Every structure is written in structure tokens, then in C-alpha cells.
Amino acid sequence: MLIKKILKTSPTAEIMEVKGWVRTRRDAKDLSFIEINDGSCLKNLQVVAQGDMDNFESLVRKLTTGCAVRFTGRLAASPAKGQDVEFQAESVEVYGWAPAESYPLQKKRHSFEFLRDIPHLRPRTNSIGAVMRIRGQLVTAVNRFFEEEDFVQIHTPVISTSDCEGAGEMFIVTTPGAGEGEPPCAPYFFGRPAGLTVSGQLEAEAYAMALGRVYTFGPTFRAENSHTSRHLAEFWMVEPEMAFCDLREDIDLAEKFLKFLIADVLDNCHEDLELFTKFVDKGLRHRLEAVTGRAFTRTTYSEAVEILENSGKKFEYPISWGSDLQAEHERFLSEEIFGGPTVVTDYPASIKPFYMRLNDEGKTVAAMDVLFPSIGEIIGGSQREDRYEVLEKRMAAQNIDPAAYQWYLDLRRYGSAPHAGFGLGFERLLQFVTGMTNIRDVIAFPRTAGRA
């Protein structure tokens, strides 16, 4: 039986078995206490082994942190403080030892930096275990949300020939000895240069224009030489795309989506959240409840710039209309001015990609960024440019080869319709939900520049 279930079970005379890994052993004169964890929940089960049981000296007294074990016995009410029930062992089997002299994990707190050097063992710690359980919960919540909203999940390609954001940040996919010179170079395995996707958006648009409401949820790759606590070279992104949808409806969905996800974690991950509230961020629970409890503030870029200009606050990078919002500006808006999630819309066309829909005044595009306190941009989205000629002009203005994107232009040539979507950085959401300050600690095996 899983420990998560056992801990909610009443003591019985029935013989049962538990399997897990030893977290710590404490010896009394004629008995030992072994705490075991099986990953099903944060809490350990206290196993009590009496001195007269078989293999007490040969096995039980030799158990150390990390050993994989199986106990059979009975669940009993615990006479001591600290737990309601405990497991009275009758027999023990050791699946695998973990020599204490070499096993890197000790029954003490380790720094996250140290744990990053042993990514294969760190899931055995309380904090990384809790992160990954919450991550798993969020994955199912994402899928449940879109199911309830009548979306179809599309698996867009990981290998892509279209660079959504502009050249220079794709990983190139090729074969050994494919050709002479710097890749990408002929002969091309796929007939032309290909790379790992930087976004599933363009492909998702094609399917939105047929199925109406679609979303992708998959890995994304950026070959940026970033060294920050919020960037990974390989990360996961959720990207819904909706036909017959404008920017307003796009923002509505994003807000509903984020609230749904956070409420889901608040409802289902009490224990794990408790850990983060205790050791990582005291105000965590409060901050999460603040997101679900009120409407997101919405402001246009122009209004935001005005607010920043009149704030009297001195920024390292001065702000003026036409320049992009810096991290410090975003933080100031969401943390100090609005004190919560903030949606900034209608950015200058010059600082946004070609596919965003040009507003009627011709200077701004129907873009939106959702800014969260402490982590900045968590969602970026837009209504897409659905007019063939306008899109063509914007591509030309940004030096994008229309031939390479003819299929994308085709979506505007045949049965074009207003549509919109956004991208959610899954790890950034996880950072917000857990309070973990470094993005490398919310993904199983982080890949960053210089490290894989």
C-alpha cells in the first residue's frame, strides 16, 4: 500500500506491506525507528522494529539513509507525538543498500546548488520531490482545463523548419558528417535547414483554423546564452490557439486558465505547498490566494508607460514610448503599482513579432503580456494578424522571407478568420506556485547554456 494511503488508514490487525526508501533511522535500546518514504507524499511513515524480530541486528540496525526496503507488519496507533499511526514491523527485506560513506544525500538540508550536481538523486529530497508532485498535478490540471473548455490537444513538431521568433536562436538539427562547413549546410536530411522548435504556435494556428480551439503542450528549445534564474535552453510551454477570438477573449481565457491552475494546486497539494511556505517563501499561500481571488489588472502599454513616467521612481533604464518594458519596469508595475497579476496590452508594433495583429491606428499591435509579481512575464500572447496583405508587409518589414512562410500566409489566403492565442512558460508557473527562485529546480533535468 502507498504511504499516502497508509497515513490516512485507521490501525488494523491486518498484515500489510510497505515499500520505500529509508530517510532516517533512530535507535532505542531494544528497538529502532525507521522513517521510510515512497514518494507518494511528502510525509514519511514511521516503522517500529522491535529487537526480537528476525534480522534485527543483521539488517535493521544497518539501514541507512537511501536504502530501499520492504516491511511487512501491522498499522498501529502511535503512542508518541509526531504521528497518528506507525507501522509495527514483523519482517524486513532490503532491496538495495546505500552505503553511507558514498551516498551523497544525508539526512540534513542540502543547498539547491549542490543538488543540481546530482540531478539523478535529487528527486529523493523533500523539496525536489514536492516540486515534481506539484508539477505532475499541474500537468493534469492543464489538460483538464482544456478538456473542459473544448480544446483539442495538438502535438506540434519538435523538429521545425520555421523560426517563430526571428533567426539566430534555434538549435540546428543535422546528422554527423552531413556536409562540409558550418551547419546548417547541404545535404539537408529534411531537404532544407531544420532546427528544434522555439514555439508550436505557427503550427497550432494551422490546426486552430480547422478545429477551432486547440492547444499544444510540449518541450521548446532556445539556443540563447542566458544565465538567469528564469531561463532554460529546454523548457515546456502551453500554447492555446483559438479561431474566432479577439485579444479581449484571449486575455479572458489566460486569466481563467491561470486561476484554474493555481486553485487546483491550492486544493490538491496542501502538504507540498506547506513545505514551500515553511522553508522557501512564508508568504506563498497568501500570494497564490491573491491570484485566484481577484481580477487581473489590465492596462495598455501606453498607459503603463505614462504611469512609469509619472511614478517619480528612478529606473536604471529610463522609459519612453516605443522602448520595450524592462524587467525592472514590469516588476514595478506588478509589484508596486498594481500589487498583483497585471496584463499589459497593445505594445508598439516595432518591438513585437510580425504575426501580431496590427491595431487600427497602425502603431501598436494586439499583444498582451501577463506579468506576475516576482517572476515577471509568465504569459505572452496576441491576436494574430489575419489579413494577408498586412501580414506580408509586416514580414517584409522584419526581413522575413515570405517563401519560407508561404504555408503560413496561406492560412490568410483561404478562409482567414480572427484568431488569437498565448504561450505559458510552464516552469515559470511552477516557480510562482512553489516559490522556488531558480527555474533549474522545477524541471527534472535542467538544460542550460554550458550544462546538459
Next chain:
RNA sequence: UCCCCUGUAGCUCAGCCGGUAGAGCAGGUGGCUGUUAACCACCUUGUCGGCGGUUCGAAUCCGUCCGGGGGAGCCA
């Protein structure tokens, strides 16, 4: 890519203005105890990140390379 900080025992870290190293935890041994970050006593462990330089002498100063962290840019 730029700026700042950092690299000392298995882990976390102290070592001020240069005189070849310490603490807590972990580990080992013994003791005590229905224990729970168990407790008490004793014990082991270091090419002080690499290379080069200054100096009678460098963990300590300088240069350089490598690793780690934070921030910026880019973005999610």
C-alpha cells in the same frame, strides 16, 4: 555576451592587514533513551578549484583559465 559575488574536509561554512588549516553537520566507535533535525563522549577525513607569478614564506596578494551563484540583455 556584459557586470558583480564566489570556489577551503562528504555537506554548510569560518579563517581580519601573508607564517603550510578549523567549526557544525555527516561518517566510525562506545554509551543512553518510545525515538522523531534524538542525545552524550571520543575518533577519522583536506594536492584550501587548476596553472603561473610576487615573496624567505601564499588558503590568504596579483594574473589567467575552469566551475558555481546573482543581476542585465533576450524571452516563456
